[in-house]
Amino acid sequence: MEQLVTRLTSVDHDRGAQGLVWVYAVLSRRARGVSVGVNLQPNNACNWHCVYCQVPGLHVGKSPPVDLAALERELAQLLAEIESGEFYEQHRVDGPRELRDLAFAGNGEPTASPQFAEAIDTALAARARLRQRPLPPLRVITNGSLVALPRVEAALRKLAGAGGEAWFKLDAATDAGLARLNRASTTAAKQMANLERCCAALPTWIQTCVFSFDGAPPSPAELDALERACAAAAAWPSPPRGVLLYGLARPSLQAEAPRIARVEEAWLRAAAQQLARSGLAIDVHP
Numbered sequence: 169m170e171q172l173v174t175r176l177t178s179v180d181h182d183r184g185a186q187g188l189v190w191v192y193a194v195l196s197r198r199a200r201g202v203s204v205g206v207n208l209q210p211n212n213a214c215n216w217h218c219v220y221c222q223v224p225g226l227h228v229g230k231s232p233p234v235d236l237a238a239l240e241r242e243l244a245q246l247l248a249e250i251e252s253g254e255f256y257e258q259h260r261v262d263g264p265r266e267l268r269d270l271a272f273a274g275n276g277e278p279t280a281s282p283q284f285a286e287a288i289d290t291a292l293a294a295r296a297r298l299r300q301r302p303l304p305p306l307r308v309i310t311n312g313s314l315v316a317l318p319r320v321e322a323a324l325r326k327l328a329g330a331g332g333e334a335w336f337k338l339d340a341a342t343d344a345g346l347a348r349l350n351r352a353s354t355t356a357a358k359q360m361a362n363l364e365r366c367c368a369a370l371p372t373w374i375q376t377c378v379f380s381f382d383g384a385p386p387s388p389a390e391l392d393a394l395e396r397a398c399a400a401a402a403a404w405p406s407p408p409r410g411v412l413l414y415g416l417a418r419p420s421l422q423a424e425a426p427r428i429a430r431v432e433e434a435w436l437r438a439a440a441q442q443l444a445r446s447g448l449a450i451d452v453h454p
């Protein structure tokens with residue numbers, strides 16, 4: 169492993185900083201500690217183009233073939249260094265020294281990889297070798313667009329069987345909002361159907377990123393639509409666990425970056441109060 173030259177902080181999420189291809193470690197605000205990420209798209213390809221995305225060179229494209237043997241090797245190496253404490257010393261970790269999760273995240277949509285299920289098996293085997301008890305959970309951080317594919321649904325159920333959970337992106341609950349913020353060719357109805365399918369497959373948190381775009385935070389109409397979507401989800405047989413409502417910690421690396429700014433914490437907390445009327449728990453990360 170190459171030496172990390174910068175301190176690992178919650179605002180430094182350079183996925184290549186540890187010199188590995190398929191895995192990386194970050195300090196995660198939402199996981200509240202060190203998160204080991206599995207990056208199935210080191211080619212920076214995603215099927216969405218969120219205006220706030222922090223992936224450099226993001227482009228629409230296909231996932232590359234995953235070198236499962238390399239993934240296994242890199243996971244074993246990184247987890248061993250974390251367990252020995254060597255990782256924290258090498259990288260002068262600024263924050264809680266605790267491995268909080270293994271997360272399928274990275275530089276694209278993890279479920280887009282045809283080898284997503286095999287990569288879950290690889291991560292489960294690596295996790296089983298940890299001495300840490302209880303074992304950290306496995307998470308998938310997803311835009312949810314591919315949940316209806318049978319292979320993805322089966323993989324999510326496999327995660328569920330291992331005590332895993334999903335963080336499902338819902339930045340807007342209108343067609344216009346999804347097109348504007350995520351540049352996603354989907355509809356709010358489809359996104360909600362996928363969310364319901366995801367919730368049925370495994371424990372799921374909604375994750376909603378809020379920020380100011382073109383000088384204004386989400387409009388009252390967009391916030392009302394999100395509240396209605398959360399209220400509808402709260403009534404499902406398998407409702408989401410809650411909403412992770414978070415502001416931007418790091419700058420967008422997309423062309424839209426100059427049009428994006430953080431919202432005031434007071435605005436975020438007022439939005440959380442409104443969304444809480446849906447009956448879902450709201451976990452705020454300013």
Ligand code: SF4
Nearest residue numbers: 214216217218221276
């Ligand atoms: S879904 Fe994730 S990786 Fe894809 S564009 Fe959006 S933020 Fe970036």
